[in-house]
Amino acid sequence: MLVAVVVGMTAALLAWRERQEPGAVPLTAMLAGQVWWSVFFIFEYHAPTLAEKVFYSDVQWVGVVVIPVAWLLFALEYTGRDRYVRPRYIALLSLVPAVTVVLAATNDYHDLLYLDTRLVTEGGRVVLDRVGGPWYWVITGYTYLLGLLGSIPLLGLVRSDAVPFRGQSLGLLVGTLAPWASNVLFLVGAVPVPNLDPTPVFFAVSGVAYLGAITRFRLLGTSPSANHRARRLVFERMREGAVVVDRHDYVVDMNEQAAEILDIDPRDVLGDPATEVIPRYEHLPEEGRASRHLTLGEGIQTRQYDATVTAVDDFHGRSLGGVISFHDVSDHLRRQQRLEVLNRVLRHNIRTETNLIYGNADLIDAEGDHVDAIKAGAMRIEEISDKARDVIDIFERGRQSGRSLTLSGVLEECVATLREEYPSVTVDLEIESAVDSVDASGAAVSPVLTSVVKNVVENAAEHNDAADPWVRIRATCAEETVEISVADNGPGISDHERTALERGNETPLDHGSGLGLWLIAWGAEMADGDLEIDDREGGGTVVTVRVPRLAPVEE
Structure with missing residues (x-):
C-alpha cells in the first residue's frame, strides 16, 4: 500500500508539472483520487473500532467517485475530443458522484448506500463487512460505465502507426484494468480475504503503468490530441466540397464548401436521400473511385465540377457508404x-x-x-x-x-x-x-x-x-x-x-x-x-x- 501511495503521488506530481498539456489536469485528479482511496484504506485497515473503520470507509468515497469522472475527462482531452470537456458536462458527470459522497456522509440516517455494517474476523484480522444498498449498485454501475466510455477512444490508439501512442494507450489501459479487475473479483467474492477490497493494493500496478506511460512513452509530451480535431478540420476546411453518404445513399455529413457549392444548409438536408441533395446523383458510380462532370448553377454564374466518388469500406471489405468530392474545374x-x-x-x-x-x-x-x-x-x-x-x-x-x-x-x-x-x-x-x-x-x-x-x-x-x-x-x-x-x-x-x-x-x-x-x-x-x-x-x-x-x- 505504501508503494501504491508513493508511486501514485510521484505520477500525480509529474502530471501536474505538465498541466498545460491536454489531459494532464484530469490525469492528476485521477491519480490523486487513487492516492486518497489508498491512504484512507490504510487508515481503515488499522483502525481498532467500528466507528473509526466506518468513518475512514466513508471518506474513501471521495477518491472512489473522482477516479471514473477524471478517467473519462482525461480520455476525452487526450484523444482530442475536448469539446465535451466543458463545465456543464463536467457538472452532469459529477452529479451521481456528488450524491454518493452526501449519502456516505449521512449513512446513519438511511439505508440507501449500505444496508448493514459490522465487524468480522478474516485471516486473523478484524475487517469491516458492509452490505451494499440500492445506491451502492447505482454508483458501481455508473463507475464501470464511465470507465468503459473512457477506454473506447484509447482502444483506437492501440492500432496507431505511431509507436509512442501505442505504448501510451497500452500503459493507460493496463493501469486502469488492473484495479478494476481486482474490484470485479471483490464484488463476486473471489478474493483471498473476503470483505477486504484489494482494489487500492492494485493501485501500485496502476501507478507504475501510468508512471511508465509518462516517462517512457512521453504521455504528456507527445499527445495525439490534435489528431481527432485536425482530421475534422481538414474535412471542414478543405478546398474541395465533400459530402458523406451511407450505404443506403442518405447524406450523413458535409463540409462548408459542399454546402456553399450546393447552396444548402446542412442542417436541412442531413438524413435526406442523396438524390434530393446532389444533382444527377443517380448518374454517379455506385462503388469504387471515378469522376463525373457536374454543372451547377445557372447563366453566367454556372460552375463546373469534377464529382469524384470514393467508396468507404470497413476492415472486412463491407461497404459503409462513400464520399462525393467536388473539385471546381470552372476556371480550367x-x-x-x-x-x-x-x-x-x-x-x-x-x-x-x-x-x-x-x-x-x-x-x-x-x-x-x-x-x-x-x-x-x-x-x-x-x-x-x-x-x-x-x-x-x-x-x-x-x-x-x-x-x-x-x-x-x-x-x-x-x-x-x-x-x-x-x-x-x-x-x-x-x-x-x-x-x-x-x-x-x-x-x-x-x-x-x-x-x-x-x-x-x-x-x-x-x-x-x-x-x-x-x-x-x-x-x-x-x-x-x-x-x-x-x-x-x-x-x-x-x-x-x-x-x-x-x-x-x-x-x-x-x-x-x-x-x-x-x-x-x-x-x-x-x-x-x-x-x-x-x-x-x-x-x-x-x-x-x-x-x-x-x-x-x-x-
Missing part, C-alpha cells in the same frame, strides 16, 4: 474555352482574310478593281487584332485586384469614344439611383467594366444599319449592385452568335464571327457579374450587364 474549362476561341480566330478568321488579300492581290493586274476589297480585308484583320488586344487587356485587368473606377467615369469615357468614332449614331446616357441614399455617379466598379461597356456600345453602333441609328445607355445603381443596359435599334445579334456563346464553346461548323461577344461575356464574368442579351421590342438588341459595387474609390 474557361481558360480552355478562351484558348479554343482565340485558336479559332487566329487559325480561321485571320487565315481567311489573309487568303482573301492574296487572292485579290493576284487580280490587281488583271482587273484593277479589287483594291477596295484588299483594303477592307486588311481593316478586318486590324479589327480582329484590336479585339485580341482588348481580350488581353481584360485578362490583365481581371488579375489586378483591389482597383476600382467610378461608374460615371467608365460610362463617360465609353460615350466619348463612341461619339468620336461613330458621329452619325445618336448616343444617350442616363445614370440613376435605385434608392435615394446611393450616389450613382460615384459608385465604384471593376476596371474590367470599361472594356465590357466599350465593346457593347461599339457593337451596337458598328452593326446598326437603321436610317436614324441610336444607342441608349442606362445605368441603375443600387446599394450592392450596378446594372448597365445598352439598347439599340440595329438588326440584332444573329442566332449562331448566341448559340456559341450560350453553349460556352465553339465547334468548327458553328462559331461566332469574332471576339466581340466573347470579350463582353468574359469581362462580365471577371467582374463577378451577370450578362443578358435580349431582343428589343420593335427591333434591335438590349444587352444588360449586372456587376457588384466595389469599395469606394480612394482619391
